[in-house]
Amino acid sequence: MLLVSAPILGVPEKAALSKVIDSGWLTMGDRVRAFEEAFADMHGAEDCVAVSSCTAALHLILHALGIGPGDEVLVPSMTFVATANAVLYVGASPVFVDIESADVPLMSIVEAEARCTSRTKAVILVHFAGYLADREQWQKFARARGLHIIEDAAHAPGLKQVGTFGAAAAFSFYGNKNMTTAEGGAVIARDPDLRDRIRRARGHGMTTGTQQRLNSRTPQYDVTMLGFNYRMDELRAAIGLVQLQNLQEWNEIRRILVVLYRRLIANYCPAVTVPFSEPRTSAYHIMPILLPSLANRQDVVDHLRNEGIQTTIHYPPVHRMTFYRERFPGIELPVTDEFAQRELTIPLHPQITSPAVEAVVAALASALANCMQAETAA
Incomplete structure (x- = not known):
């Protein structure tokens, strides 16, 4: 069967996994950090946050932006359901917007304008099939209304323009994507404060991770916010580092x-x-x-x-x-x-x-x- 999509996996990925297993350190260690730095560098970003999925990435972005009950977020219906689900996760309401045309199946800016209300706080742009939305038009639209732009970039890894539209971009490394870590995702956020909130929320809002506590020789940590268990492990990061070289x-x-x-x-x-x-x-x-x-x-x-x-x-x-x-x-x-x-x-x-x-x-x-x-x- 000629498949719609198929991951490319081989000896380099197996060797990378073996090294992780031999190291005895399986989660949130040097490989996750190396993957974050390499992925950010490919996109011209200062840093990024590796997470467990693109869904987690979208949830973390919305949570870190303070979007919640009573707020509305513009989303396309021509997308995977996770785009809308993430809005419900924070207690906000997704507002579905039509696409521009059959030739350009991206969210219509005209229809988005018609569906804006005083409760609209953000718009999630989906780069459907890997094709980027019009950055300048959407930035002008968002500035005029005080809205956050969030990019659902599950289909668009490796493009320098991604992550430059607005607040943040969410990526997917699921098995059918352009590069894979089996499950996994990442967030690019240019604002260091927003990125820090996302990074802390990824791991239960804890001020330090297990490896950090080991290296600092102190078991103490604090929890400063409501957080989640959205961490990426060393095994996935090791695969990602190999895949990234070929993207x-x-x-x-x-x-x-x-x-x-x-x-x-x-x-x-x-x-x-x-x-x-x-x-x-x-x-x-x-x-x-x-x-x-x-x-x-x-x-x-x-x-x-x-x-x-x-x-x-x-x-x-x-x-x-x-x-x-x-x-x-x-x-x-x-x-x-x-x-x-x-x-x-x-x-x-x-x-x-x-x-x-x-x-x-x-x-x-x-x-x-x-x-x-x-x-x-x-």
């Missing part, structure tokens, strides 16, 4: 594959559209396409699967999920709904070859031809 090369391979996909789809599947037709900075995390409106998506999925090709959907809209539909009824996001009904994600990762891309497009063309025949017969 830029892997992102470049992704870019080359996307260029090939776009050319082949235009030639052999002209009824299919590929979002982000205009050049835009990207980490090329996934390869979303939009099927023609008359095509039966499940038939296309089944056809490709029979050809040994996995597909998936990014994303089922959050506002349509049972939990959110019941909690926030009556939300209408027509552009998001239309995009979600036609979107299909096809394989994209650095282990894919050019012949594999050609095979995917050929199978897609065959599937669509079958769909058209069925439609004509009906």
Whole structure:
């Protein structure tokens, strides 16, 4: 099966894990700190905070900014559910905002303006598929309204611009991301005070960690705030240090594959559209396409699967999920709904070859031809 995404793991990662095991120190030690420094350096940041997941990163950012009950946070519905969940974690209310268009499935600034109220305190920008939102426009929007900008950069590691939009950016190192630590995440926050609050909240609000107490030869510590158990361990950090060395090369391979996909789809599947037709900075995390409106998506999925090709959907809209539909009824996001009904994600990762891309497009063309025949017969 040609998978939508696949981690690249090998001998270097195994060797790094073995060194951690041999060291006898498994959590919040030298490797976590080295990973934080290396990840921050790649993004031109002074420092970052490694955490257990991107969800934890989003929660910590919102918590450290003091967002809570009575506050509202603008979020897209075209995202993974964690984006909205993190807002509920701090007791605030997510306000779902439509996307700009089928070609630019990022939060619409026009729709965001229409949904702002006196209770709006922040906006979470999701860099969907790895494509960055318009920084200058959103910064102007936020300044005019006194809002915090939070970046959900789960799809966009390795880009220098990420983490420069506003208060902070949250990253994911889940197994299907551009680089992985299995589970894991990070926060880039340029304000050292905000970064310090996030770092302390990561570990129960404690003033020192276990290794710090060992090195200082004192068991004493204090708890200065409400905190959480969102720490990254040494095993994940060790994998991350190896993966980080390859991230830029892997992102470049992704870019080359996307260029090939776009050319082949235009030639052999002209009824299919590929979002982000205009050049835009990207980490090329996934390869979303939009099927023609008359095509039966499940038939296309089944056809490709029979050809040994996995597909998936990014994303089922959050506002349509049972939990959110019941909690926030009556939300209408027509552009998001239309995009979600036609979107299909096809394989994209650095282990894919050019012949594999050609095979995917050929199978897609065959599937669509079958769909058209069925439609004509009906």
